[in-house]
Each structure stands twice: as structure tokens, then as C-alpha cells.
Amino acid sequence: MKRELFDQVLDAKAERRPVAVITHLATGAQRLVARDAAHDDDLSDVLDTAFRFDKSQVVAQDGEEYFVDIHNPPLKMVMIGAVHIAQALIPMAKATGYDVTIVDPRGAFATEARFPDVGLIAEWPDEVLNDVGLDARTAVVALTHDPKIDDPALQMALNSEVFYIGALGSKRTHASRLERLREHRFSDETLARIKGPIGLNIGAKGQAEIAVAIMAQVIEHLRLGGEAS
Amino acid sequence: MSAPDANILNDAKSWLDEGRKLALATVIETWGSAPQPTGSQLVIDEEGNFIGSVSGGCVEGAVVTEAIDVIGAGTGKVLEFGVADETAWEVGLACGGRIRIYVEPLGH
Structure with missing residues (x-):
């Protein structure tokens, strides 16, 4: 060359x-x-x-x-929530080739000390995600459990061509999340793009194992188009 | 190929800027359980130093030897490794897969 x-x-x-x-x-x-x-x-x-x-x-x-x-441009993972699970997920995402951006408006969570060496944005997701860029090489994972923070991010993800959307929370939490999003006129077919409870079902316990389950599901969507789960 | 290769190419640029003569080896096809996917790359200098990976270690030695020839000759060539190949018994893939690799001069 x-x-x-x-x-x-x-x-x-x-x-x-x-x-x-x-x-x-x-x-x-x-x-x-x-x-x-x-x-x-x-x-x-x-x-x-x-x-x-x-x-x-x-x-x-x-x-x-x-x-x-x-x-192609590098893969990108946008994590909503500067939370414990994000800390476990970051090294796995980096090892598998993702540029990582964390978005969390709560300044006490989104600190350099807790999240060195990643893009860290202490703003509301709906104010910054357009700039972050939700393209077909991007995965979005919502991790805060807080509808005020997660929901706007999920709405923007659903309106984009990101290849993976996941949201942390129990089946019940996810059901009420879907109810809220239906009020914003998302169809069931569109809402099915959100993987919740997040991650492959491997009986994960604790933040590290949950991070493995999430990472595995992201890879599955990237490589198999998410057909298997 | 995805992101992990980005750093290899950036390192290759640094090597070129130092004036080193380089070859680029790229996995162009795989069959069976080849250890590195298509698009994986190895950058080799004329002294046999290398960065990256095309097979997880199975055939790197042979690729480096060929790459030094390519740097000297100035033209690219296609290499093939696998158990079906005679040479496989010497430098084959332990996994039983088969790979084709394109080796070309880089930067000159």
C-alpha cells in the first residue's frame, strides 16, 4: 500500500x-x-x-x-449511567473494540476519579446524544434505573439506527418502562428493539457477571443481527 | 475490520515516519476454525520486528520471512496456510483451519 x-x-x-x-x-x-x-x-x-x-x-x-x-469507524458504546455496572462493563467493551462514552447528568456519579480514560459527559442524555452520534456502529445501554435519565436516552436510541439497545431492570421494571414509552407512540415492534431485562440469560450474579451477559448480547447483535435472542 | 486494528496501523505510521521499510500482511480469506478473522493485520519491518496478528501465533514466523522478501522485492503476494497444504506440517494451523494472507509493501 x-x-x-x-x-x-x-x-x-x-x-x-x-x-x-x-x-x-x-x-x-x-x-x-x-x-x-x-x-x-x-x-x-x-x-x-x-x-x-x-x-x-x-x-x-x-x-x-x-x-x-x-x-468502518470504530464501534461505539454509549452507557447511560455512571454506575457500578458501567465500571465492570467498560474494560470488556474496550477489549472488544468499542470507544466508550458515559452519559450521566448526576455530577456526583460522573466523576473522572470513578471513570478515568473514557468519554464522560455530565449532561442529560437528550441534550448530548445527537452530538455523541447514534449511528449503525453504536450500542446504547441504559443503566441508571431512573426513568428521568434512561427514558429520554431510549427514545433517542429507538429513533436512530443503533445496532443494539439494552436497558437494565427487572421484568416488572421493563414492563412499566414499555408502558411509558408506548405513551410516546412507539409501536410494539419498535419497542422490541430494547433488550430488557438486559443481557443474555446466563444467570449472572453481581456487576461483573452482568457485564459479561450484556457484552455477550451486544456481540450477538453485532455479529448475528440479534436473531438468536 | 473493527477497531482493534486501528492501533496497529497507527503504530505502522510511526514506524514509517522513523524511516523503517515495512510490509503489511492482511488475512483475506479463512475457512474452518481459523483463529483470526478476515481483515486481521500484521505489520513487519525489514529486521523482522512485527506488531499485530494474523493467526494467533501459528504462522506468524513464516509470514514474517515472506514479508521480508516482499519488502526487498517491492511487490505483493498471496500466501496460503492450512492443513491441506504440504507446508502445513511445518508451519500449519493447529486449529485445522485454513487462511489466505496478502502480503504487500507498506508505504513505498
């Missing part, structure tokens, strides 16, 4: 712009294709799904092999 192309890939990553590097394997000839220009490329059919599913792959066209290398 020539230096100029390599620098373009790094710039795209830094600016969260999805790009693909297409390599003609026989000659090594390469080109960079931005996602928003993919429809003009010779491999447009493949590029659309490759970007969507983050699937780098070898493609054959006219007897020639091309490697399509997808460089």
Missing part, C-alpha cells in the same frame, strides 16, 4: 468515515472507495453489504480476484 493511500485510510479512521481499500490481488493495484461513493464503484453490489456487515472479503469479478478491505 502506497504511503498516500495509507495516510488516506488513517485520516478516514480518525474522522470516523467508512472507506474500503480494494486490492487487485494479481497486480497489487489498489483503490480507496468511500462508503458514500460506493454506488459508483465497479464492485458496488458487494460494497453495500460489505460495509453494512463490516465484512472484508475476496470477490471474483471477470475471472480476477479482488480483496475488499472494509475500514
